[in-house]
Amino acid sequence: MKLTEDEIRKITFEAISELGDQITPEAVKELVRKRVEAMGGDYKFQKGEVSSGRVILTSFGLNHPGIVAGVTKALGDANCDIQDLSQKLLGDFFTMIMVIDITSSQKDLKEIQEEMNKVAESLRVKIYLQHEDVFRFMHRI
Amino acid sequence: MPYEFEEILETIRMTEIEHFDIRTVTMGISLRDCHDRNIEVTKQKIYDKIIRYGSQHVKLAKEVEAQYGISIANKRVSVTPISIPFDACNMEEFIEIAKTLDKAAEEIGIDYIAGYSALVQKGMTNGERELIKSIPYALSQTKRVCSSVNIGSTKAGINMDAVNMMSEVIKLTAEKTKDHDSIGCAKLVVFANAVEDNPFVAGAFHGVSEPEIVLNVGISGPGVVLEAIKEAGHVDLQQLSEVIKRTIFKITRAGELIGRKVAEKNGIPFGIVDISLAPTPAEGDSIGDILIAMGVEDVGAPGTTAALAMLNDSVKKAGLMASSSVGGMSGAFIPVSEDMGMIRAVQAGNLSLEKLEAMTAVCSVGLDMIAVPGDTTATTIAGIIADEAAIGIINDKTTAVRIIPAYGKKVGDMVDYGGLLGKAPIMNVRTISSAGFVGRGGRIPAPMRSLTN
Numbered sequence: 001m002k003l004t005e006d007e008i009r010k011i012t013f014e015a016i017s018e019l020g021d022q023i024t025p026e027a028v029k030e031l032v033r034k035r036v037e038a039m040g041g042d043y044k045f046q047k048g049e050v051s052s053g054r055v056i057l058t059s060f061g062l063n064h065p066g067i068v069a070g071v072t073k074a075l076g077d078a079n080c081d082i083q084d085l086s087q088k089l090l091g092d093f094f095t096m097i098m099v100i101d102i103t104s105s106q107k108d109l110k111e112i113q114e115e116m117n118k119v120a121e122s123l124r125v126k127i128y129l130q131h132e133d134v135f136r137f138m139h140r141i
Numbered sequence: 142m143p144y145e146f147e148e149i150l151e152t153i154r155m156t157e158i159e160h161f162d163i164r165t166v167t168m169g170i171s172l173r174d175c176h177d178r179n180i181e182v183t184k185q186k187i188y189d190k191i192i193r194y195g196s197q198h199v200k201l202a203k204e205v206e207a208q209y210g211i212s213i214a215n216k217r218v219s220v221t222p223i224s225i226p227f228d229a230c231n232m233e234e235f236i237e238i239a240k241t242l243d244k245a246a247e248e249i250g251i252d253y254i255a256g257y258s259a260l261v262q263k264g265m266t267n268g269e270r271e272l273i274k275s276i277p278y279a280l281s282q283t284k285r286v287c288s289s290v291n292i293g294s295t296k297a298g299i300n301m302d303a304v305n306m307m308s309e310v311i312k313l314t315a316e317k318t319k320d321h322d323s324i325g326c327a328k329l330v331v332f333a334n335a336v337e338d339n340p341f342v343a344g345a346f347h348g349v350s351e352p353e354i355v356l357n358v359g360i361s362g363p364g365v366v367l368e369a370i371k372e373a374g375h376v377d378l379q380q381l382s383e384v385i386k387r388t389i390f391k392i393t394r395a396g397e398l399i400g401r402k403v404a405e406k407n408g409i410p411f412g413i414v415d416i417s418l419a420p421t422p423a424e425g426d427s428i429g430d431i432l433i434a435m436g437v438e439d440v441g442a443p444g445t446t447a448a449l450a451m452l453n454d455s456v457k458k459a460g461l462m463a464s465s466s467v468g469g470m471s472g473a474f475i476p477v478s479e480d481m482g483m484i485r486a487v488q489a490g491n492l493s494l495e496k497l498e499a500m501t502a503v504c505s506v507g508l509d510m511i512a513v514p515g516d517t518t519a520t521t522i523a524g525i526i527a528d529e530a531a532i533g534i535i536n537d538k539t540t541a542v543r544i545i546p547a548y549g550k551k552v553g554d555m556v557d558y559g560g561l562l563g564k565a566p567i568m569n570v571r572t573i574s575s576a577g578f579v580g581r582g583g584r585i586p587a588p589m590r591s592l593t594n
Contacts, residue, residue, distance in 0.1 A: 109208055
């Protein structure tokens with residue numbers, strides 16, 4: 001179960017008033033963690049870091065052999081799971097879109113982006129990596 | 142694939158080619174608990190509080206940019222109108238506070254901090270009078286501080302004494318910053334019906350009914366709307382409105398997502414999305430170009446006001462559907478210096494001050510970033526402010542004047558600030574006098590529209 005920001009804030013305020021005089025940052029953190037876990041929530045959300053989940057990789061440029069191989073090798077090395085792949089040629093122009101799960105990767109999104117920038121440079125194509133949410137928000141109600 | 146090929150490419154095209162970005166993420170910080178009888182303690186409290194909340198603002202916003210591939214043009218901070226918590230201060234102390242704000246802004250790595258403000262639509266306290274008097278000095282001795290003064294509202298009418306005072310303040314600010322094309326005036330906004338949650342600097346401030354801390358977002362995206370209109374080709378106006386709405390919907394959704402994520406990372410509440418179409422001086426990122434794409438030959442041609450009204454209305458309709466927390470100004474901005482289409486129209490002699498004034502009746506803000514000759518009299522500036530405020534209070538909307546009487550310059554010259562403030566041709570102002578009217582002073586009573594109870 002994923003708790004919303006507001007719910008977590010409410011729990012935190014309750015914990016603060018409950019602790020009264022004995023309040024310390026550690027005590028609040030500990031109490032909030034217990035409450036959230038008791039509710040079946042995921043305490044990790046509190047850390048505010050959302051490096052998990054799926055990202056969309058878009059790549060385009062002039063077509064030449066080895067683009068897909070280059071991109072997928074780098075993703076494989078980073079332990080990224082390709083869940084979907086769609087590729088089209090428009091004349092000489094190469095386009096590829098991938099849905100990638102990066103949860104099991106040892107790297108976070110920023111590091112993978114840096115990795116992909118190197119790949120893009122050596123393959124002379126453009127590669128964009130964006131969190132899936134942005135597409136969900138813009139194209140799905 | 143969970144998304145169509147076209148959908149993904151559309152988003153990429155928007156962010157990479159059509160200048161779609163989030164115009165600003167603005168952190169609103171309350172300074173109401175920072176007053177102390179000792180000015181040194183006050184300054185320290187202000188500084189510490191801004192650092193405490195704002196030190197990670199830029200870094201976290203950059204992380205969100207990388208994560209979603211959407212750039213955030215500005216990361217900024219707004220504070221409680223300074224005249225309110227520090228009402229007991231005198232002019233010199235207010236200038237000291239401005240310098241403290243400047244230093245804190247520099248420390249956290251932002252380009253502007255806004256809220257050196259006073260709300261005097263009905264009358265002035267002693268502290269507010271002192272703050273207003275200090276504005277030319279504060280703006281000329283700081284780089285990052287922005288100021289705004291609200292001189293009218295639908296509920297209170299127009300405080301003409303404050304209008305007169307502000308026109309003198311504008312003139313003096315222009316003179317004090319004459320070495321930099323009177324840039325001080327570009328950081329000074331005179332409002333009617335100012336809003337409390339506006340994220341757009343220079344007019345932003347953290348209103349008194351706002352929480353301790355909040356994060357507000359201003360979207361951008363004229364470039365995206367322009368491309369969509371061009372692509373639609375020759376369709377009738379209802380269909381055109383539909384095209385605009387569809388585009389704005391997507392932009393606003395992205396804006397809300399980015400805002401929520403930045404707020405979440407900072408661990409602070411998310412406030413509002415301001416669905417204003419805000420241009421930048423970048424080629425193609427222009428409201429003027431949109432109006433031309435809609436069919437008028439140039440900005441200022443008859444029909445311009447109607448086109449702008451339709452654009453503005455379509456933006457609001459789509460934005461409301463896309464976000465559950467619309468606020469701020471929420472309309473199209475028509476700053477002259479920040480919009481290449483507007484600049485061209487002024488240079489070609491197609492867009493006059495009077496036509497701009499008419500346009501402000503149907504969109505947000507008002508006469509924004511208008512450069513006029515340096516010898517424009519204070520009473521004429523007061524007349525311009527009063528006219529603009531009248532449009533605001535009668536129509537129950539926000540209007541503002543950000544006018545630059547560029548010191549030593551005349552019609553045909555340019556002022557050039559570079560960056561997002563852009564450049565502006567000096568516009569012609571009628572020289573027939575307003576002095577007899579504005580010189581009466583007092584207050585224009587609240588209009589009929591105020592009696593809604």
